[in-house]
Amino acid sequence: MQLTQTQTAPMHRRRSLTDVQIQVLFIAPTIILLVLWNIFPLFYSLYLSFTEFSVIKPDVPPAWIGLQNYNKLLNDPRIWQYFALTGRYVVTTVALQAIIGFGLALFLRERFKGSGLVTTLILIPIMMSPVVIGLFWKLIYNPAFGIFNYLIGYSVPNSGPDWLGEASRALWAIIIVDVWMWSPFVMLLCLSGLKAIPDYLYEAAAIDRASPWFQFWRITLPQVAPLLLIAILFRTIEAFKTFDLVMGLTGGGPGDSTELIAVYLYRAAFTRFTTGESSALAYIILVIVIAVSNLYVRSLNRIRGEQ
Amino acid sequence: MAVSTTHAPITYATRVDKVGPRYQITRALRIIVVLLYAVISLIPVFWMVTAAFKSxxxxxxxxxxxxxxxxxxxxxxxxxxxxxxxxxxxxxxxxxxxxxxxxxxxxxxxxxxxxxSQYGQRLVNSVIIASASTVLSVLLGVLAAYAFSRFNVPGKGDLLFFILSTRMLPPVVVTIPIFLMYQQLRLYDTHLGLILLYTVFNLSFAVWLLKGFIDEIPREYEEAALVDGYSRLQAFRKVVLPQAITGIAATFVFCLIFAWNEYAFALMLTSERARTAPPSIPTVLGTGGIEWSAIAAGTLGFLIPVIIVTFALRDYLLRGVTFGALRK
Known part of the structure; x- marks a missing residue:
């Protein structure tokens, strides 16, 4: 299809694509790719979730056991305990990331000399490989040769808390790393949202002598809300799935104080190799994540609808 | 009444609320807080960078x-x-x-x-795979996002939720079926295999994020262009894309970061030919424990390209509305 490059009215309008053709052409590649890549893994693991099977025993074919995996998991009080822990973790870490990220975006909103450089520097923690981050924070948290305790005021080796070794602190240690790593993500999305707010809204508010407080609640927040919610939505989904960071830092311990549900799943899948059972657990997780995301998406649509 | 004095055109404007001393002080405070955050959050990075040069x-x-x-x-x-x-x-x-x-x-x-060591070859693989999949996911993402944002696509809500849901299944459980599938399709240990997988993984994010950005662009611009005789495609290319550049840049950076750092699938789905750098960094284990300095060196060498790309895109990331504000 040939497009004329002129800025004035091109004469090919009638020959160009109709809106329906554009919709199909623009959306189909994405949907087809996603369906092709997801359909087999999705159905295969759904099938496995009704069987007893282990990948390390490929000679033993999956044996159909119906709902037994689900029955066992849903009646295991530990699973619910891990879900509750995951819930606490997700709410805390995502809330902190949203507050810090949004706050930073508000502060970075007006450009100053070097703001481009500062933004890049703040983004560095996201750019690092999660596996390496787990390893290095372990070094940083170490009570003997780690730098964390020195920075918060314990200058004698081994006098400070053992962040990863105490059940009451280990989850917080993980939250600190996750917040450190992902707040800049929320920041960048909010920053782009803030940049898109037209100036005239504030000009009008200034002429009306609206207080900064009023401007924030009535202009800034509603205008940024869609992008802020998308950032929170993706962070929530990812936080539910957190396992690499935990495996690197605590491995779920001490005891099971940091045994997030995805960590438990990882162990079921790749330490105990109970493939059938872990597929069932993955589906339980999927259903819960879908339910939670649905609530988010609804509130996102409500916000959009009001505009 | 004809007062015909000629004035120089007004080429600047000053917001009256942005000159007072109170504004100057809060501005200084904001910059200090941001700098303080940057310094604190860079301490762990600094620690890692110095570890690369330590014995x-x-x-x-x-x-x-x-x-x-x-x-x-x-x-x-x-x-x-x-x-x-x-x-x-x-x-x-x-x-x-x-x-x-x-x-x-x-x-x-x-x-x-x-x-x-094979680090050099793996770095090359990383560059090929990460850049190809990032370009592909942003490209497909921006097209789908535009269509979802501007048209009443049938089943739009469900399609969008389906796209989102592809990111929800824990990766741990997908790796085995993907592994089986890739062996059947002969995509195991190929560049194409990882490129497509990372694209699939990033697409949900790219579509949702870009749709968020395109929703913010007033439709009036395009409608004006359509009235002027632009076709839909031309309006998309010449009006929407330039305005969505901030969103495109942000999406690009995040897709790149994910594809660049992905570890688990790269470990499972490649062996020699297409292995990327992340799986090889933590395996630089020497005799007697973790070789911190080698890991730090690998991470540092691996971090610098992403920093350069992000820094190069900073003007797009921080750009405001490109046209004059449209008054509704």
Whole structure:
């Protein structure tokens, strides 16, 4: 299809694509790719979730056991305990990331000399490989040769808390790393949202002598809300799935104080190799994540609808 | 009444609420807070960067060492394959005068360099796979996002939720079916296999994020362009894309970061030909524990390209509305 490059009215309008053709052409590649890549893994693991099977025993074919995996998991009080822990973790870490990220975006909103450089520097923690981050924070948290305790005021080796070794602190240690790593993500999305707010809204508010407080609640927040919610939505989904960071830092311990549900799943899948059972657990997780995301998406649509 | 004095055109405007001393003070405070955050959040990064130049005892020194004699043995460990010499042979080996600079350093640790490591080749693989999948996901993402944002696509809510849901299944459980599938499709250990997988993984994010950005662009611009005789495609290319550039840049950066750092699938789905760098970084395990400086060196070398790309895109990331504001 040939497009004329002129800025004035091109004469090919009638020959160009109709809106329906554009919709199909623009959306189909994405949907087809996603369906092709997801359909087999999705159905295969759904099938496995009704069987007893282990990948390390490929000679033993999956044996159909119906709902037994689900029955066992849903009646295991530990699973619910891990879900509750995951819930606490997700709410805390995502809330902190949203507050810090949004706050930073508000502060970075007006450009100053070097703001481009500062933004890049703040983004560095996201750019690092999660596996390496787990390893290095372990070094940083170490009570003997780690730098964390020195920075918060314990200058004698081994006098400070053992962040990863105490059940009451280990989850917080993980939250600190996750917040450190992902707040800049929320920041960048909010920053782009803030940049898109037209100036005239504030000009009008200034002429009306609206207080900064009023401007924030009535202009800034509603205008940024869609992008802020998308950032929170993706962070929530990812936080539910957190396992690499935990495996690197605590491995779920001490005891099971940091045994997030995805960590438990990882162990079921790749330490105990109970493939059938872990597929069932993955589906339980999927259903819960879908339910939670649905609530988010609804509130996102409500916000959009009001505009 | 004809007052015909000529005035120079007004080329600037000052917001009256942005000149007072109170504004100046809060502005200074904001900059200080941001700088403070940047400094604090960079301490762990600084610690990692310095570890890359530390000798092995210095990394785990008690108390932690901020000042140390820099060494490049971490980088040498990363880039070479070595064997441990038996203690009896070390002195003899050190005496040889055909040793180059790197060999001398490693000889001090009782190791002999046997050849280059695969890090370079894997870095090349990483560049190919990450850049191709990032471009592909942003491209497909922006098209789908535009269509979802502007048209009443049938089943739009469900399609969008389906796209989102592809990101929800824990990856741990998908790896095995994907592995089986890739062996059947002969995509195992190919560049194409990882490119498509990362694209699939990033697409949900790209579509949702870009739709968020395109929703913010007033439709009036395009409608004006359509009235002027632009086709939909031309309006998309010449009106929407330039305005969505901030969102495109942000999406690009995040897709790139994910594809660049992905570890689990790369480990499972590649062996020699298409293996990327992340799985090889933590496996630089030497004799006697973790080689912190080699891991730090690998991470640092791996971090710098992303920092450069992000820094190069900073003007797009921080750009405001490109056209004058449209008054509704």
């Amino acid at each position: 092995r005892p210095d990394v785990v020194a008690i108390p932690p060492k901020v000042f140390f004699t820099p060494t490049i043995e971490g980088f040498i460990s990363l880039l070479t394959k070595r064997v441990l010499l038996p203690p009896a042979m070390v002195e003899e080996y050190k005496q040889r005068d055909d040793l180059n600079f790197a060999e001398r350093i490693m000889a001090e640790r009782g190791q002999r360099i046997t050849g280059p």
